[in-house]
Amino acid sequence: MTPVVAIVGRPNVGKSTLFNALTQTRDALVADWPGLTRDRQYGQLELADYQATLIDTGGMLGDEGELTELMDQQIMQAIDEAHLVMFVVSARDGLVGDDERILERIRSTEKPVLLLANKAEGQINEVALAEFYQLGVADVLAVSSAHRKGLQELLAFINEHCKTHQAQFTADVIQDHGPKIAIIGRPNVGKSTLVNRLLRQDRVLAYDMPGTTRDSIALPLIWDDMPYTLIDTAGVRRRAKVGEGIEKFSILKTIESIKLAQICVVMMDATEGITDQDLHLLGLAVHHAKPVILVINKWDHLSQEHRDYVKEKIHLKMQAFEWVPLLFISALHGSGLRVLMERIDLLMDQADQELTANQLTNVLSEAFKAHQPPLVQGLSSQLKFAHSGGNHPMRIVIHGKRTSHLPDSYKRYLENTFRKAFDLKGVPIVMQFRDGKNPYKDKKNKDNAYPSRRKKAHNLPKPKHNS
Incomplete structure (x- = not known):
């Protein structure tokens, strides 16, 4: 089972900024379900020993009457799914009444809580946290998600929390009973x-x-x-x-x-x-x-x-x-x-098809002859050979020169060609491209290997010519 961490707090305490900072991309796996989960986003959180799922929730106001029924359910379900709840407050605003009411609702679920004082840039940690100790949360940290302050300490804490509760995250196993x-x-x-x-x-x-x-x-x-x-x-x-x-x-x-x-x-x-x-x-x-x-x-x-x-x-x-x-x-x-x-x-x-390097290279050669990639700065990408990188997922590894310049449209063309050639309808193909080693890449360094000899050669007297 994958560890799950939920980010919860009132509006404008920096939850989404924290989410983007921890997932390290705005293009993390996102669940944008109209009407159902519009207030929850899911992303991958890379820890030292785990790959966790991070959930970002909509702003919680503490007073149940102020929330729409749908938003309230989405936030409470995120807490219900989580193994650790990161309760985010604002070190800049200090402790407010909504924070206390939200914490009461989180505690009612009996889930482990980490109090995170965000927007603590320019403050000493103890000063940023002083006002929040009265909430009685055992685990507290100060961070600034916008300035990337304290994020490594936060990741280390989450990783250690997962280690402490290792039994919850044992690998999923299903008895072998067919596909x-x-x-x-x-x-x-x-x-x-x-x-x-x-x-x-x-x-x-x-x-x-x-x-x-x-x-x-x-x-x-x-x-x-x-x-x-x-x-x-x-x-x-x-x-x-x-x-x-x-x-x-x-x-x-x-x-x-x-x-x-x-x-x-x-x-x-x-x-x-x-x-x-x-x-x-x-x-x-x-x-x-x-x-x-x-x-x-x-x-x-x-x-x-x-x-x-x-x-x-x-x-x-x-x-x-x-x-x-x-x-x-x-x-x-x-x-x-x-x-x-x-x-x-x-x-x-x-x-489950086992595709040989000969089969894949033949298809690649025919595809390259039929439609060559566009020139980039006057140079053309060259595709030499292909081989299988394994099944589940189906991987095809293509070797050549300047493959990093291939446009996405040409990669899709190759993918469709392979799919048609081997009848892979319904099977995703993971395409990997690798450039061959350039034999001239280190030529400049080799030329500089003997500077003293060249210096002596330049200092030799010029030969005299008889007139």
Whole structure:
């Protein structure tokens, strides 16, 4: 399980600045789920001994009545998911009433708390923290996220906290019961119906396998005498803790399921059409380089006119994922399930292909002859040979000269060429480029190896010529 750290505090104490500083990029993995998680962002936090997940939350005001129901639920769910809560206050503003009320709500969850006095630039740590000691939090630190002050100490503290609670972060293990298939999607798209339909086909009793994560349930499935493991993410709904009519959706649990899986089945609701949330889920699977199928559920509910409209919208929005196979099913009525399992088998075979260096180099040579990369400063990039860098994810390593100058459009051209040549539809390809060693790179240094000899040579008397 991945350690999870949540950043919580009132507005304008520097939470987002801290998030960006700790993830070291504004392009960290972000969950921008319209209406559901617009107030939570997820990023990767690199520690000395762990790779943790960092959650940034919206501003908390302490007074529950001042919060919208949705924002309050999103913040409290972030705290619920976290193994450590970083309670951020402002050293510049000092202790305010909202800080105390927010801390009371955090303490009610009984989660470990680190009090972080942000905006402490120009202040001695003890001075910046003095006013906050009265809150009675055992662990306190002063930082300035904007000026990168105290961040190394903060990272060291989080790393040591994870070590102290090592038992919570043991590696996820799922018993070997065939290919692991993650069923992911937004709430109410039919994930549970699909899982139950598949399991009922063979009357397999669903149970929690030992070693699974706290949020993902591994379900053994036998289909046509072949074993599979379904990783069900339908359990992301905790109705007991949710207000009526509102459903929680945790991207964190989805990420954990994707990491555990060998293949991802992304489900969408045909009656709603493809949404930005569906595309985000596809992006998550591709980001983790997992073979993926997009399953359009509830297809039997649509008229032919509506079907044509949905297909057109999918085509327009899926331009970045044109290589992802589509499948139209009805989980409720069981139509398309056999085709789905056949596609999963085919996808596993494609992802397991052992591509030789000779095969890859031949395709690369033909692609280079058909379409050469543009010149950069009058020089052309040269591609010499390619070889496999391994499977799961599928890696293709290309060697040449000036490969760093290749534009993204040309890299996509090569990727599409390899995908077409080896029938890798649905399989993400990780392209790696390496430049060969330049034999003239050190020539200048070699010329300077014997300065004294050259100096003597320059000082030799010029030969006399007879007139």
